[in-house]
Amino acid sequence: YHYNTSPAIKSTCNPFSPLVSNQSSSSSVFLRPVSAPAIRAFCSKSDAMSSAQNSDSVSHLTQREAAEIDETLMGPLGFSVDQLMELAGLSVATSIAEAYKASEYDRVLAICGPGNNGGDGLVAARQLYHFGYKPFVCYPKRTQKPLYTGLVTQLESLSIPFLSVEDLPLDFSKDFDIIVDAMFGFSFHGTPRPPFDDLIKRLLCLHGYDQTRQKRPVIVSVDIPSGWHVEEGDIGDEGIKPDMLVSLTAPKLCAKKFSGPHHFLGGRFVPPVIAHKYKLRLPPYPGTSMCVRIGKAPSVDISALRENYISPEFLEEQVESDPINQFRKWFDDAIAAGLREPNAMALSTVGKDGKPSSRMVLLKGVDRDGFVWYTNYESRKACELCENPHASLLFYWDGLNRQVRVEGSVEKVSDEESEQYFHSRPRGSQIGAIVSKQSSVIPGRHVLYQQYKELEEKFSDWSLIPKPEFWGGYRLKPELFEFWQGQTSRLHDRLQYSPQEINGKRDGNFLVLLKKVLLCWKCEASINKTPQPIKRVLMMI
């Protein structure tokens, strides 16, 4: 940053005022997705968007432009350096957390330089601590301004170790999993002076491990790979080759030469006036994320993708005796955890040809009578249910490492029930249900749009939209429940509820039957301590 506001910007006339007052019309053009397919709107994680981003279509800044933007943000636009540094450091930390999970890469060394790039590194170290990483900080040329001394105090209060250059091992390969390079940003000139020259050499040594295929720490550069020319990049191909670059505000020209696997953009604070003035094309940030991936996602070895689930044990003693209550309990947990669409479930059906088919549908009700969803009665699933009224539902709650399977027989809900639900939906969805002839081939999207428009006009008087005959609900009456809780090393917990016959008979009412089973279980358990209806299976998957 350049803290001294330049005289031009200090003047009482705000050069941005016309745009500030009229942001939505002109400036928003430049903040539109650069190459956004419709699907992007539905992604909440920037990783999920990666394939859609094209780094060539994102703007790159010269060194002068970067400095000017900095001055403008902290001049007429009223930002403070503390604010921007906090947001930048948080963006760096969230980018790291997206690419390198704390469960595998927890030991982080943040090497911080004397300027604001170093300040970003100090903030990132603190945020990473709160994300579950173990940061260490090397901050050899400290700046004695209150902002920086405050950041140091904050880190010390978290007992984050500060290591001097002499304390650091010559070979970084064994002691750290991630090195955050926060030495120099866009104000770097010339060649690095001590002690940073030596620290950069130690980072360069790590590349030697690439040939030997031994594990080495990954290098994450903040804004600029330190030692690189801000515009020309790695002149002479002798500089560090970071694995990840987190560009801040907008990538600088040198980022065009970055070829590592992870390029992220952070600093979600660029106001449209800035974007407009510098004709910036920047990718949209997904959801509430502080970072967004730019460029291609690295190619992954699918066979190597695995999570080591860390969850509390799920024991027989903890479960509800009634599986519906157990389901509700886990469903409430999914809601409380803020999971998106926890009512999304995979519905699997099998027609008379014996071939299964699955699709996601939304659960719209669950009670003692079963699990309800609505659909088109002429769709493929409806045809298959007509031929074979047995189905399986699967809920997967990522983030909680939980899965629930429910299997049973399916029947249509009453017309009144479908009618009632149909009219509770937004009018747009009601019209959509009429227009959408599910599982049929149509000449093109325009047909749907046309019909939708016509019906929208027809019902613009807010008259009742009649439920079409072919639309309604189904109810699955459960015959089996299985609750799965992922555990470390694939030793997952699976608890199953299944009805048992009592005296050779199955009661017509499944839930009564379950209660009988549970009564039976209680009495069995008191005799031989073997819980019968609830089976615990440790599976190697």
Ligand SMILES: NC(=O)C1=CN([C@@H]2O[C@H](COP(=O)(O)OP(=O)(O)OC[C@H]3O[C@@H](n4cnc5c(N)ncnc54)[C@H](O)[C@@H]3O)[C@@H](O)[C@H]2O)[C@@H](O)CC1
């Ligand atoms: N909008 C913005 O402009 C933002 C900027 N931020 C950060 O601020 C950085 C720019 O910060 P600064 O302008 O403070 O500059 P830098 O952090 O890039 O570095 C400047 C410092 O490095 C020293 N230095 C320069 N060349 C050197 C050399 N060859 N050898 C040794 N020391 C050298 C200077 O004396 C000065 O102390 C950005 O790269 C970014 O990380 C972010 O915090 C947030 C937003």
Ligand SMILES: [K+]
């Ligand atoms: K850097």
